Amino acid sequence: xxxxxxxLRAERDWSQQSLADRIGVSRQAVNAVERGKHDPxxxxxxDIADQFNLxxxxxxxxxxxSSSEG
Amino acid sequence: xxxxxxxLRAERDWSQQSLADRIGVSRQAVNAVERGKHDPxxxxxxDIADQFNLxxxxxxxxxxxSSSEG
DNA sequence: ACATTATGTAATGCATACCTTACATAATGA
DNA sequence: TCATTATGTAAGGTATGCATTACATAATGT
Numbered sequence: 524x525x526x527x528x529x530x531l532r533a534e535r536d537w538s539q540q541s542l543a544d545r546i547g548v549s550r551q552a553v554n555a556v557e558r559g560k561h562d563p564x565x566x567x568x569x570d571i572a573d574q575f576n577l578x579x580x581x582x583x584x585x586x587x588x589s590s591s592e593g
Numbered sequence: 594x595x596x597x598x599x600x601l602r603a604e605r606d607w608s609q610q611s612l613a614d615r616i617g618v619s620r621q622a623v624n625a626v627e628r629g630k631h632d633p634x635x636x637x638x639x640d641i642a643d644q645f646n647l648x649x650x651x652x653x654x655x656x657x658x659s660s661s662e663g
Numbered sequence: 664a665c666a667t668t669a670t671g672t673a674a675t676g677c678a679t680a681c682c683t684t685a686c687a688t689a690a691t692g693a
Numbered sequence: 694t695c696a697t698t699a700t701g702t703a704a705g706g707t708a709t710g711c712a713t714t715a716c717a718t719a720a721t722g723t
Contacts, residue, residue, distance in 0.1 A: 524635065538699060552681055554701070561680060564709085565632045566594065569655040579649045585639040608669060622711050624671070634680090634710060 525584040528557040531575045546570045595654040598627040601645045616640045 532542055543553040548567065556563045556571070563571065563583075572579045602612055613623040618637065626633045626641070633641065633653075642649045 540699075549682060550700090551683085551702090555681080558701080560702095562635045564680065565635050565638045565649075565653065566655060567680085568635045568638075568649075569653075569657075573657060579635075579638075583635065583639075585636060587639075587643060610669075619712055620670090621672090621713085625711085628671080630672095631710060637710085 524562045524586075525559065526557065527582055527584075528553070528571065531577070531582065532557075535575075542571075542574060545574050594632045594656075595629065596627065597652055597654075598623070598641065601647070601652065602627075605645075612641075612644060615644050 528542075532539070537545075539553045539557065540550045543550045546553070546567070547570075552563075552567070553571075555561055556567070562568075568579050568583060572582045575582060598612075602609070607615075609623045609627065610620045613620045616623070616637070617640075622633075622637070623641075625631055626637070632638075638649050638653060642652045645652060
């Protein structure tokens with residue numbers, strides 16, 4: 524699961540720590556998700572997207588199984 | 594985390610089993626998510642939304658922490 | 664009556680998301 | 694030099710997503 528967190532943070536000049544604080548999770552959780560160490564929970568994905576005022580689909584890029592749009 | 598899976602299935606006349614088969618998870622996994630027993634992983638949320646040709650936000654309804662839109 | 668399908672639920676087990684604590688490097692600035 | 698901030702990483706623990714197996718009820722059709 525790829526994501527655009529690093530760029531989105533940079534655009535806002537937010538550190539991993541400040542993003543973590545805004546969401547209410549640990550810095551390591553943000554770091555792990557941002558670096559693709561593991562996927563976030565759906566709730567955390569919503570929270571992250573919400574902080575950026577974006578949709579989940581605009582932050583996270585899954586491997587689609589079906590359909591031809593992409 | 595509320596969701597509209599039951600209605601979306603009904604609109605398409607899909608059983609929990611057939612949805613599970615399409616996605617490649619167990620029927621119980623679909624049942625548990627649909628009934629709000631627990632949240633799906635982000636990947637499963639993407640897969641479910643994709644089957645309905647909808648965005649995650651149109652299938653799952655989280656409790657927002659911030660922002661005033663909603 | 665019997666089989667099939669759809670659904671809800673439970674137990675057990677494994678993988679993993681997230682936490683806390685801790686250590687490391689690099690950049691910045693007093 | 695010393696302190697602070699940002700980031701990457703690791704170990705150990707808890708919570709939870711999902712699989713598998715299994716049992717139950719209800720609806721449908723033969």
